Amino acid sequence: MAEYILASQNGRTIPTEDAIFGVNTRASQCIREYGKENVIDATIGKLLDDQGSLLVLASVDEVYRSLKPEEYANYAPIAGTPGFRKAAIQAALKNNTLKRIPRACAAPGGTGALRLAVGNYSSIGDTILTTDWHWGPYGKIAGEIGRSVETFRLFDNDRNFDVEEFRSHVNGLAEKQDTLLIILNSPGQNPTGYRLTDDEWKSVIAVLSALPSSKKIALVADTAYIDFAGDEDDVRTFLPLFDTLPDNVMALLAYSFSKTFTLYGMRCGALIGLAPDERTAEEFSRVTEYSGRASWSNCARAGQAIIEHIYEDPALLERVTAERTEIRNMLLARGAAFGEEASKCGLDMLPYNGGFFAVVPCENAKEVGLKLEKEAHAFTIPFGDGLRVSLAAMPMTQCRILPQKMKDVLSSM
Template sequence: MAEFIMAAQNGRNIPTEDKIFGISRRANEMINEKGPDAVVNATIGTLLDDDGDLMVLSSVDDTYMGLEPEEYAAYAPIGGTPAYKKAAIKAALGKYEPKGYVEAVATPGGTGSIRNTIANYSCPGDKVLTSDWHWAPYRTITSEIGRSIDTYQLFTEDGQFNIEAFSKKVHEILEIQDRLVIIINTPAHNPTGYALSNEDWQQVVDCLSYVAPENRIALLVDAAYIDFAGDEDKYREFLPILETLPANILPIIAYSMSKTFTIYGMRCGAMICLAPTREIAEEFKRVCEFSSRGTWSNSAKAGQSIIANIFADEELLKKVTQERKDIREMLLSRGKAFEEESIKAGLKIVPFDAGFFASIPCDNPDEISAKLEKKGIFLVPLAMGLRVSIASISEEKCRRIPAEIKRAMEE
């Protein structure tokens, strides 16, 4: 008998189990059976300590514990509380003072910003452009709202940002549609750990500056990991380059409080536009708030209050920033360890700078990942290789696994 399908599929490809959570479940089963030392669970996209426990900034935790009922139980305005929006802009842009018109709209995490950008700056049926190595939920989000993902090859043969491939795809897509949302996830790109250099950004801007003025492009910078790439000011140096774009190209930053403030479950984020005119900024606010109302209504207030309170207190902000710096140093050491040992083991990895993840290119990721699972190493097989979450394993494990991965690839 044919399978009885009740739910409307609407062109979506819906798996029976989320791949990453499925692998993580098997890893936990093995941990229960053999103990934590026998297992490397490098699947989880949250920062864990060397014992596998969630790391939460204690200063953020204290701020949460100190909230008044009004600060978490009441509805927030659709676009976010004014104090939160101000704080979110400060958090996202750091010391940079934009020349243009900035507006922020609160969203449930960075995911909400991505969803709202696609929904409001593309049309049903449109393609959304991102790189071949990308965060899989981009596809889920686009398919949910009747769009699809198209990709360009992120790297040249010698591991540089592939501006030619990017430029070719932009022009190809604009032959068939007059609007385009481009998602660039940088720095500390998920899944590779790559960061566009300022020169790469300049090339992107030069390429987009040649697009016909009747086209409309939303350039979405998915900055989910920006505060875990290294020096927070240095990794924001690309921001002024974005402001040299012509008026038909709107830079939008998808900023997530999940990682920066270790409040993943609070669902707190913001979409921030760097608009060249007041009209474009006001339109951004109006359409994105409208869209929010029609999807999640207002975003949760607790996270907004935490961030607003942190930015209202200079001493507290300093403490949070220092605490984050400490855990970032730990993450950066893990990344360096993984990179060094990969070189020693002769394991090729995708160009890596910093962040929660690193990737290994290969032709048969499912097969290799299954072999590694038997040895207690749990990674995420992607379309083009294997993703290792260095955020969720100790430095010792980061040093140990490259040789084991290399061996599994050769067996």
């Protein structure tokens, strides 16, 4: 750990090397030494084809190349262009019309959307609640702006959503704080691939509904992988349930265009507020726009222009959706193959319902990961009590062989 010399620590613990970066570097070295075909690199969080190239939707690429200079060179309004904001709501909700009032604010990716949520719907010094298995940057986003993160156990003993743990942590924090922000990443959770069932969402809502109405609650659904988790309508059936939330609960969707439109580097996302009434909808627009101005001023315009074009042309939208369905099916087939081989060789795996990643739970994940690298030339990311495997990055053939390799290493320890 580096000492702070001229910089301020501000309560943060910043490691000298990012854990994921370290594994990536070793994977690249191994590829140079043994050749690409002899190495399994299951670390990358981008959807690659079976030859290892980044998958970019051809229809989206065509729109990008057709942009006029003023569509990418000009500034965008702070909250995003009006067409983009409308399209973002359509993209997130699809065919669901809610009683709640939807509003959108542009953000640099899903990460920026989460930053807007945390900055505006929790207070400095607050503890934010999320699941034990979660995407690491939640803690960083919170810590950077004076909040911290507490976790509850995602899975009960039957590996369903642990509603009792959720209840106990919500109630505990609500006793100490007037505001409480909760982040649930579903469907296609990173790292597990878990999707809360609609009944589990109902339990979440019941827990929040039982809190005193004086508490200001924000429920954030991080939907980064929503369009890679299964049929796009089936995975959105939880959204209308947000209409049953009490008025002291703001529902927020951290929506990312990175995966859904293969625009990772374009830094395009939106925080969608589902407000109980006009006043809180107006407030959402006001506070998120202010925060955007204070953080990144405005977002890159090109991604917004691409999304606008797609949503104003139904034939184009249909083409984009069809192309995405094809690559999603490829990803889900990889997940099914990995799961099949895991059960054949008796390798344990957390419930995977879709998304880019799956988890093989194990003790001493770091050591197991290193042994797997050394003995099988297979690279995964140690994640708490397990190894995260990127199904998005592995060709089908490797999805079929990796489980046995993991089983062998685990059995030898």
